[in-house]
Structures are given as structure tokens and as C-alpha cells.
Amino acid sequence: MIIQQHTSGTIEILTMAGRLTLGEGCSALREAVRQLVDRKADLLVDLSGVNYIDSAGLGELVASFNTITAAGREMKLLRPAKRVDSMLHMTRLYSTFEIFEEEATALKGFKAR
Amino acid sequence: MFDVLMKDTNTMPPADAYRNETIDLQQKLARVQSLLEAARRVHSTIRLDEVLSGVLEIAAKELEADGAFFVSVSPELQARTSVYGEVPDDWSRWTEAAEIPGYSGAVVPGERVETLAHLVIYRREPLSLEEADFLEGLALQSALAIGNAQHHEKSIEWERVKLDLDAARAIQRSLLPHSVPDIPGYSLSFRSTTCYEVGGDYVDAVLLPGGKMMIVLADVAGKGFASAMISTTFRSSFRAMAGAGLPLHEMAARMNNLHWQEGLEARRRYVTAILMCLDPTNHTVEAVNCGHNPAFVVSGLERWRIGASGPPLGMLPDRTYEIERFPTPEGSQVLLYTDGLTEVFYEDEEFGEDRLMALMHDSPAPDLLDRMWQELHRYSRGARQTDDMTALYLCRAELKGDGA
Numbered sequence: 370m371i372i373q374q375h376t377s378g379t380i381e382i383l384t385m386a387g388r389l390t391l392g393e394g395c396s397a398l399r400e401a402v403r404q405l406v407d408r409k410a411d412l413l414v415d416l417s418g419v420n421y422i423d424s425a426g427l428g429e430l431v432a433s434f435n436t437i438t439a440a441g442r443e444m445k446l447l448r449p450a451k452r453v454d455s456m457l458h459m460t461r462l463y464s465t466f467e468i469f470e471e472e473a474t475a476l477k478g479f480k481a482r
Numbered sequence: 483m484f485d486v487l488m489k490d491t492n493t494m495p496p497a498d499a500y501r502n503e504t505i506d507l508q509q510k511l512a513r514v515q516s517l518l519e520a521a522r523r524v525h526s527t528i529r530l531d532e533v534l535s536g537v538l539e540i541a542a543k544e545l546e547a548d549g550a551f552f553v554s555v556s557p558e559l560q561a562r563t564s565v566y567g568e569v570p571d572d573w574s575r576w577t578e579a580a581e582i583p584g585y586s587g588a589v590v591p592g593e594r595v596e597t598l599a600h601l602v603i604y605r606r607e608p609l610s611l612e613e614a615d616f617l618e619g620l621a622l623q624s625a626l627a628i629g630n631a632q633h634h635e636k637s638i639e640w641e642r643v644k645l646d647l648d649a650a651r652a653i654q655r656s657l658l659p660h661s662v663p664d665i666p667g668y669s670l671s672f673r674s675t676t677c678y679e680v681g682g683d684y685v686d687a688v689l690l691p692g693g694k695m696m697i698v699l700a701d702v703a704g705k706g707f708a709s710a711m712i713s714t715t716f717r718s719s720f721r722a723m724a725g726a727g728l729p730l731h732e733m734a735a736r737m738n739n740l741h742w743q744e745g746l747e748a749r750r751r752y753v754t755a756i757l758m759c760l761d762p763t764n765h766t767v768e769a770v771n772c773g774h775n776p777a778f779v780v781s782g783l784e785r786w787r788i789g790a791s792g793p794p795l796g797m798l799p800d801r802t803y804e805i806e807r808f809p810t811p812e813g814s815q816v817l818l819y820t821d822g823l824t825e826v827f828y829e830d831e832e833f834g835e836d837r838l839m840a841l842m843h844d845s846p847a848p849d850l851l852d853r854m855w856q857e858l859h860r861y862s863r864g865a866r867q868t869d870d871m872t873a874l875y876l877c878r879a880e881l882k883g884d885g886a
Contacts (some may be wrong), residue, residue: 391704424703424821429748431797435749460754460773461790465798 370394371402371418381410382447382472386418389426389453394435402433411479413472414476418450427456432468447475452470493848515613516544521615523624530562532633534619537601537624538566544620545613547603552590553577554599559628576602586614588621593629605842609860647679647707654710657717663689665762669880670697673851674872681870682709682751683820686716688724693763696724699818699874700755701774703794709870713753716795718739720757730757730770734792736801741796752797756788758816760876766812767876770803778817778839779808786838813880815846822871826858833861846877 370387377424378472383401390395405412413432419426430446446469449457457463469475510845520540527533538550549567553576554560565573576585586603586609592598601621603609609617654676662670672685682702689695699721702709704809712822712830734757741748755776760767769777771795776787810816819838826833841854842875851873 422700422848424752424754425750428703428797430754432746432750435798454509454520459775459790462773462797 370397373395374401376410377476378477379410380413380479381405381408381414382413384415388421388423389416389419389429390421390423391425395425395429398429398433403414406436406442409440409442411442411482412437412444413473413475413479414444415447415454417450419450419453421431422453422456427460427462431462431465440450443479444476445469445478447472487561487605509612512576517619517623520544520620524620524623524627525630527627528631528634530628532634533624533631534563535566537620537627541601541603541617541620542567543607545603545617546607547605549573549626550601550603551576552599552601552724555595557593558600559599567604572882573602573604574778576600586617588614588618588626590621590625592625598625598628601875606652629878634804640777650710651679652705653712657714658685659687663695665695666874667691668760668762669846669848669879670695670876671848671876672699672872672874673852673855674870675855675867676705676870677733677822678706680707681705682713683822683870683872685818685872685874686715686717686720687874688721690725691831693761695760695762696725697758697760697818697874697876698752698755699774699820701820701822701872702868703750703752705756705870709751712748714752715744716755727825729805730759730768731780731791731803731805733757733802734770734772738792738797738801738803739799742758742799743790744796748837749796752794754790754794758876760810766807767806767810767816768807769816770805772803773797775819775821776835778842780842780844781808781811782813783844785842787839788834810878812878813845815842815850815875817842817850817873817875818870819873819885820869822867822869823858823873823876824856826862826871827865827868828861828863829833833858837861845880848877850875 370385370393373384375382434444445468449468465477469478523540524533534552536551547695549565549569551565551569551573552563556687576582578587580658584604584606587600587602589597590599590601601624604615640642658674670687674683674685682705687695687697700716717735724737729785739873741753755772756769756774758767758769769788771777771788771790773790773842774793779786780787788806823837824838841857842850854873
């Protein structure tokens with residue numbers, strides 16, 4: 370799992386690539402989210418490079434969403450790859466997240482801080 | 483020790499070359515003998531505490547040191563050993579680099595690390611070359627003995643864990659329905675295999691007093707022991723609510739909040755589930771899919787899937803779910819399954835929903851689950867199972883006779 374991070378204003382953009390599964394992928398995301406909450410940032414997760422997600426990975430995405438919204442911030446998803454997209458649909462979590470195809474549109478979707 | 487080594491051979495006349503050689507051989511023999519004896523004593527036990535204290539005693543006595551101790555990079559190993567004999571109070575500050583006078587150390591190599599510990603002795607006089615060699619040899623022998631003792635401890639611990647897991651597996655098997663409820667005209671079968679000793683899949687069928695049958699098939703996120711624990715609490719709340727007469731969507735909403743309230747770790751172990759209620763008097767089924775793989779329904783020439791109406795249970799608070807109702811005319815079939823079936827892989831290609839549904843013929847087949855398992859085994863070329871696999875199959879018999 371490769372995570373790259375860059376910032377746009379108060380929004381952190383997390384680009385994930387590889388497998389979001391129990392172990393490496395999940396713990397990398399959890400650690401990134403923990404740091405974001407400390408910095409009081411909003412989060413956009415780019416999932417276009419995530420080629421495999423398991424139930425633990427899905428659980429981690431939702432746990433991140435819960436943590437960030439509980440801290441009064443926003444979390445949105447960008448371009449989920451095919452498998453992530455079908456998991457989000459199957460579990461009806463598609464409506465929980467705001468999902469965007471374009472980074473610029475996604476960034477405009479965040480509340481101004 | 484080594485009193486035979488202490489003679490000054492330089493003062494001897496050159497004519498005594500033969501004698502020198504003899505003394506040299508005697509010295510070597512004495513060294514080898516004392517090390518062999520030390521090794522025998524070090525390896526005479528497989529108890530770690532005895533190995534550690536035995537090595538220190540040998541080191542201190544054989545080298546006539548005031549005391550001896552281990553300094554280890556492993557806190558667990560350090561906690562198991564204490565100082566033998568008398569050493570200055572600052573002994574624990576000893577490091578290889580510090581070169582404090584009076585201390586001499588030798589590396590105890592580890593199986594996975596270059597240096598597991600140092601065997602250190604304290605003696606005012608510095609060690610001779612032979613004594614340093616002896617300390618080094620003893621440290622190497624102690625590395626082997628420590629490794630053996632640790633393996634022994636691990637195998638005892640593993641036996642205990644295995645017994646625990648066997649007991650957990652027995653309990654989990656006993657929590658599966660002991661017998662399939664008998665409903666005239668209907669046939670219900672299930673099959674469940676875990677990939678570890680215990681699993682996070684759960685299937686149950688409960689006959690209610692009014693004649694209806696409550697059915698559930700659930701999959702806890704993850705696998706193994708932690709998921710099995712969650713599946714047991716899920717079973718308790720399902721069984722407690724099944725007889726309460728709640729509409730299924732309400733039951734799902736309550737189970738969702740109950741699980742959510744269990745806290746962060748439980749939320750990561752959320753549950754995808756299908757709750758189903760068969761009414762055999764008016765031949766209808768109600769089903770609620772909570773973030774689970776779609777159920778398959780085959781009824782005559784019609785085939786459809788029951789998708790999720792809400793997210794998995796325990797992931798998010800205050801969710802709502804919807805009931806799907808459908809009639810079960812003769813020959814109807816319903817298949818519930820966990821993703822362990824659809825996610826059986828051959829190379830990079832998974833078995834998938836379509837292949838699974840295609841195994842259902844237009845008419846009910848009581849051996850469907852056996853065929854399904856055989857087909858999945860064949861598809862994966864017998865590869866080791868990587869997820870728990872559970873399925874439940876409900877069908878209504880077709881009318882037999884003159885084709886009426």
C-alpha cells in the first residue's frame with residue numbers, strides 16, 4: 370500500500386494505491402487519519418489506485434469517516450476503482466460518502482473554513 | 483582454571499621444542515575439555531530460566547569472576563535473567579562500546595538478530611586470550627540452549643492455545659442449528675466451512691410459535707477468533723429478537739444500533755447479514771439485506787437478486803432498512819451465501835456472483851450446496867480456502883404427479 374499526501378488549503382488529499390486490506394493498508398490509513406485529526410484537516414481520499422479492498426479495508430474507510438466527522442471535519446472520496454466502487458454499491462455505503470470523479474469538483478464540495 | 487596454561491614457555495630452552503608442542507596441545511585440550519563440559523551442563527536442561535542461570539554460574543566459576551550477567555536487546559529475555567554473584571551497581575549500564583575496566587563481554591547471537599544478548603563477566607584482572615575464547619565459546623553454546631528453551635516454551639504455549647481453539651471450535655459448531663426445522667413442503671439446508679479454527683460466518687434458523695421460520699445468514703468482517711466472538715454476540719441478539727414479533731426492518735435497525743454501541747473495535751468488526759422470515763401458511767418470504775451480498779431467488783423462469791437496502795450492521799448509527807416481500811410458489815428457491823463463495827479465486831479471476839447463480843437450476847435440487855462446494859473446489863484447483871464459506875438454501879418442493 371502506497372500513500373501519498375498533499376494539501377490544498379485546509380484539505381488533505383490522500384492518494385492510496387495497492388491493496389486496502391487487513392494489516393498494511395488499513396493501518397496506513399488509520400495512522401494517516403489520526404494525524405489529520407490532530408491537524409484539524411478535512412480529507413479527500415483518492416482511491417483510483419486501490420485495486421483490491423476486503424471487508425477490513427471497507428471497515429477502515431467507514432471508521433475513518435466516523436472519526437473525521439466526529440471531529441467536526443469532512444471526508445469525501447475520489448474516483449474509487451472498480452472493486453472499491455462495487456463494494457460501496459453492494460453494501461449501500463455509496464450514499465454515505467460523497468464521491469467525486471474530478472479532484473477540482475471534489476475540493477469545491479468542501480465547506481469553506 | 484587453565485593452571486596448565488600458566489607456565490611461561492618463553493624461558494624454556496629451544497631444545498625443548500617437542501615439550502613446547504606438548505604443552506601447547508595440552509592447553510588446547512584443556513580448553514576444549516572445559517568448553518565441552520560447560521556445553522554439556524548448558525544443554526542439560528530445556529528450561530529457559532535454568533539455562534540462563536546455569537550459563538552465568540559456569541561463566542563466573544570457570545573464569546573466577548566476581549559475577550556474571552546478560553544484557554539483552556530483548557526485554558522479555560532480560561526480565562527472565564538476574565545477576566549471578568557480585569558486580570558493581572552500575573552493571574546494567576554496560577555496553578559493548580563503553581569498554582568499562584573489569585567487564586568482559588561476548589556476543590550471544592540470536593536466530594533472527596545478529597546479537598540477542600551479551601554474556602558479561604566482572605573480574606578485576608583482564609581475561610587472557612584463552613579465557614576470552616572460552617567466554618566466546620560459552621556465549622555461542624548459550625545461544626543454542628536459549629534458542630532450544632524458547633522453542634520449547636513456545637511449543638508448550640502453542641499447545642495451550644490449540645486446546646483453547648479446539649474448545650472454541652467445538653462451541654461454535656454447537657451453536658450452528660442442531661437440526662434443520664421441518665416445514666412441510668419446504669426444504670432447508672446449510673453448509674459452513676471456516677478457513678481457520680473458528681470463523682465469523684453465522685447461519686441460523688428458528689421456528690417461531692405461530693409456524694413462521696426466522697432465518698439469518700451473517701458474515702462478520704475479518705476472520706478468525708475475534709470475528710467468531712462477534713458472531714456469538716450477534717447470535718445472542720438475533721435469537722433474543724427473533725421471537726419478539728418485530729418487523730424485520732425494525733429488527734435490523736435495532737441490531738445495527740446495538741452493535742454500534744459496542745464501541746470502536748466492534749464497529750470495525752461490523753456484520754453484513756440477511757434476515758429472512760418464511761410464512762409457510764400463505765407461502766411468502768420477507769427479507770432484509772443489511773449490506774450483504776445479494777441473495778438469489780429463482781421462481782419458475784424468473785430469477786432475481788435481493789440487494790442491500792441499508793449498510794452493514796454496526797458500522798454507522800441510526801440506519802434504516804427495507805423489507806422485500808415475495809411469494810414462494812412451488813419450485814421456488816432462495817440462496818443466501820457469504821462472499822467466501824463468490825471470492826474463490828483461480829489465478830486473478832474470482833468465481834463471482836454470476837457463476838454461483840448459474841449453479842441454480844430452474845427446478846429445486848436438494849443437493850445444490852454439495853454441488854456448489856464441489857464446483858468451487860474444482861474452480862480453485864483445490865487451492866487452500868482463504869475465507870469462511872457459508873451458504874443456506876431454501877426451496878419449496880414442486881408438485882409431483884400428472885403435471886397439474
